[in-house]
Structure formats: C-alpha cells, structure tokens
Amino acid sequence: MGETEPTLRLPELQKGENLPQLVKNITQENINLYAQASGDFNPIHVDEDFARKSPYGGTIAHGMLILSYLSQMMTIAFGRSWLSGGKLNVRFKEPVRSGDVITVSGNIRNIEQEEGKIRINCNVLCQNQRGEVVITGESSLRLPRK
Amino acid sequence: MLTKAQKSTTIRLCIMTNDFQKVQPDQLETGYELPPLSYNLDAEVIAKYLEAVGESSSLYWQSDNRQALTGLVPPLAITTYAMTLLLQRLSLPPGSIHVTQEIEFLKEVRVGTTITCHARVSQNWKRGKFHLLTIDLSILDQSKEPVQSGKVGFILPS
Numbered sequence: 001m002g003e004t005e006p007t008l009r010l011p012e013l014q015k016g017e018n019l020p021q022l023v024k025n026i027t028q029e030n031i032n033l034y035a036q037a038s039g040d041f042n043p044i045h046v047d048e049d050f051a052r053k054s055p056y057g058g059t060i061a062h063g064m065l066i067l068s069y070l071s072q073m074m075t076i077a078f079g080r081s082w083l084s085g086g087k088l089n090v091r092f093k094e095p096v097r098s099g100d101v102i103t104v105s106g107n108i109r110n111i112e113q114e115e116g117k118i119r120i121n122c123n124v125l126c127q128n129q130r131g132e133v134v135i136t137g138e139s140s141l142r143l144p145r146k
Numbered sequence: 147m148l149t150k151a152q153k154s155t156t157i158r159l160c161i162m163t164n165d166f167q168k169v170q171p172d173q174l175e176t177g178y179e180l181p182p183l184s185y186n187l188d189a190e191v192i193a194k195y196l197e198a199v200g201e202s203s204s205l206y207w208q209s210d211n212r213q214a215l216t217g218l219v220p221p222l223a224i225t226t227y228a229m230t231l232l233l234q235r236l237s238l239p240p241g242s243i244h245v246t247q248e249i250e251f252l253k254e255v256r257v258g259t260t261i262t263c264h265a266r267v268s269q270n271w272k273r274g275k276f277h278l279l280t281i282d283l284s285i286l287d288q289s290k291e292p293v294q295s296g297k298v299g300f301i302l303p304s
Contacts, residue, residue, distance in 0.1 A: 037198035068199040
C-alpha cells in the first residue's frame, strides 16, 4: 500500500470486478489510539470494566474506525478521485471487538453514464473472522468521462 | 482502560464553536437545527488521525519523508471530527447505537482548513420500544463551500 496511483483504472473497469481487499487486526491498542485521535472516549470503547458489564460483554471498536478502512480501500482502488467524488452509504450491523480480524471487500455493481461524468457504484462489506457482516452498504464514485 | 495520562496525550481539536451547551433529547424534534459546530484541521490532528487508522497512503504522507504530510486531509477524518463534536453536543442516552452513516465527499480539503458542520434533525421516530433518530449533516469550509453532506442514524433506547 502507499501508492498514489489507483489500482483500478476507468477503461478496464467492469461490472463485478473486485475492489482491493484489506485485512485489519483490531486490538485494544488500536481502539485506544483511535479514541485519542478522535476524542471519542465513550467508555464502551475504552473502559474494559464498564464494557464487561454492558450488553456487549466487552469493549467494542468505534464504528467510524471500521468505516475508515472502507474509505482506505476506496482510496487504494480509485486514488485521489475518491476525495472529491466519493460517497458511502452503510449500515453498522454488528459490533467489532478487540481481537477481531476484519476483512474489507467490495465489487463493482454497475457503471452509469451521467452528464459528462461516469458513476461507479460498488457493493462494500466488512466481515469478521467468523464471516459475520459488521458493516454492509454501498459506495460510489463520480469520475470525469475521458 | 485508558489512564488519565494516556487521555492527556489526546490531540485536542481546535474547536471554534463558542457556546458548547448540550442539546437535550426533548429538543430533538424533526427540523431542529443544532448550533453550528466548527473546528480546525491542523497538521497535528490529521497526523494523529492517520496513525490511528493505519493509513499509509502517499496521498497523505510524503513519499520521501514519511513523517511529513502532503497537506491533503482524508475525507473520513472530517466526518469523524464532525461526528465527535455532534455526539458531545447531543445528550443521547446510554445504550444509543450508531446504526447508519451516509456521506458524500464534495471537495478536497487541505490541512489548516476550518470546518463548520451544520446538523439538522431529519427524523425522530418512536414506535413502541423502537426509537430512531436521523440527523442530516452539511459540512462547509471557511469559504462556505460544501465539502461533505450526509446523514447519520441512531437507535435510542426507549
């Protein structure tokens, strides 16, 4: 990872094509670091004693942390275009816990022609190591027609 | 659990909003507009965010100096800080769950930009034990140009 150039390019894009998959290990250290960066110290994320007594039975990751991985996948796939033409529409289905391994994936659902633009619509998904869907939804990207 | 010392290492957003009073749930009727939330995306805040989410793209980090930022802000950082301030403003009861998020990125944003987030209750719907709260977000830069728009949904305990 790390390159600015997108891994998917417009002329070759096809319906059904997979987006570059990401795998992320979720640790309490990650969650704490995110709490410090975001300023969201809800005890359900960072206080193990509090969280143990909650319906979740332990700490859970911030939903926006997991969503950031989806945005990372879209950046790897489409590069800088994602920053000013991207769209995410997701549902948080299940909590993500410390120790989970999250796989972020997606594919191109269709490609639409708009006025002077092309819109790429994708299905996106985050699953844990048990195959449970933790985030599901759609992403799309508007690109200038070449 | 984070210690006080660890919490003290938190990067503090430069919050430009002056009157930071909490909004009580009974104020959250459909159409209610929260006071605008403003914050500055300085380099320290963005570097800390990138490290926390494990983002190493050279869109954000200079390829010849991995300690230096390119100046581009990851779009979800903008959403994240808007959400953090929104949640600090709302007095949502314990047990509330963030269930949906919709966001569109309209414009690239550079480090140093001052962001203002306008939030409006678009749905506050109760039926039996089910209570859904939806808030529309409109996020602008200091030139009042839209940089993001979206919607966030919560389920609240009844």
